[in-house]
Amino acid sequence: AQKITQTQPGMFVQEKEAVTLDCTYDTSDPSYGLFWYKQPSSGEMIFLIYQGSYDQQNATEGRYSLNFQKARKSANLVISASQLGDSAMYFCAMREGTGNQFYFGTGTSLTVIP
């Protein structure tokens, strides 16, 4: 089974609107971390936001927030007030327990329309 599933290959959003990128995960470890990364066309992976499995609050970082629904095993990324510079690939990732492997999804390509 896939550890991380991103079911949206591509998404479009109007500039200044909010967009939600979906991510579901699969693990039996009670301790895990969830991450979102942005990969612009230049190729470099940029860390956006982190959510720990024991965190009570949803993580937020500026215009990014993570909608963490533990029972559903989902960790959707919400980008508010989209900007043209948000156009990129977005990857959801997970690290289980104290392990050092990060498991990445297949990514979602986001295009912001002016």
Added chain:
Amino acid sequence: DTGVSQDPRHKITKRGQNVTFRCDPISEHNRLYWYRQTLGQGPEFLTYFQNEAQLEKSRLLSDRFSAERPKGSFSTLEIQRTEQGDSAMYLCASSISGQVGEQFFGPGTRLTVL
């Protein structure tokens, strides 16, 4: 610039040749990771170092691949007898023990095997 650097950025080689890539992590980071990313996919974990010790290696990693981090600073990834299927982006990332696990990625080395 104090980010993660990788060299070369691009490498074209003929099938059967050996190639070596270098990664220089952020100076105070003791953890170093190698990933491979093919078109349309997320990064796939290859191996992990803590200081100079290689602590984890993906079971998917062929024995043609070897990585070193001799002094706990820079790392090299060597691919022997390259195959066309090795064509990919090879990403390096680093982090510090004790933090939530945020990884800082380098720009990657794009390998093309003809």
